[in-house]
Amino acid sequence: MRKHDGVHDPTPRLIRAVGLVRFVADRLLLVRADYQEAFYLPGGKIDPGETELEALHREVREELGVGLTGVGFTGRYRADAVGQGDGVRVELACYSGVPDGEPVPAAEIAELAWMTREEYLARPVTAPAIVALFDDLRR
Template structure:
């Protein structure tokens, strides 16, 4: 379904000189539910961009443990299985300059009908073109869509 990817969607990396602060890296996991060319995406009440259900990995958690916790919190349902699909490194949307995200993507089945919960304001099943039509997109999700539609 998705080829592992370790690049970014940007063609030019930012160059940090000795006076620039070191870039920050956020480690996160995301659930990839891709059905009929539509990807399940969510938007938090504090964000403009849609992204995968999931989130940051807490200290001491494995990626799979974090994914199960985040899916339950954000979608109000459990997750059956977690198959690793790929890893994306890209600029983090809405997190400030120089902040990057390393997004580990997993596929799995939901044990019920997802609904917005916790900080999630909106849930949507979007095609690649529908996603790209949004004013703000997450570079990691754009790269994921490219891989999903190429497969």
């Protein structure tokens, strides 16, 4: 039972999200929102009635100020969602793509970084889905 609401919720919540995989010279493009400690892929939650690709293009435009070309599906990850509470999981649909300009932090994005797997793992907070993605990118 969670202390804050007094009600036991046996069904973990699942957040459906999309993310841009931009992996160049062993470095992955990552962002950190101003309300998060962990870096994650540019992208975000899929709105009701929106396709994964529509959400990807919208989120990347909002967060990085760029459009995408050459978009292709790269994988899907299910993992614990960072900073969303106990029992909350994320299903992250990953797509590769090429920005049509220079990505810059916009909207709620506080930082943009290109990190190696080792640099990411050295961070104080990491997202399990991003660690799994890094592992797959190394293969």
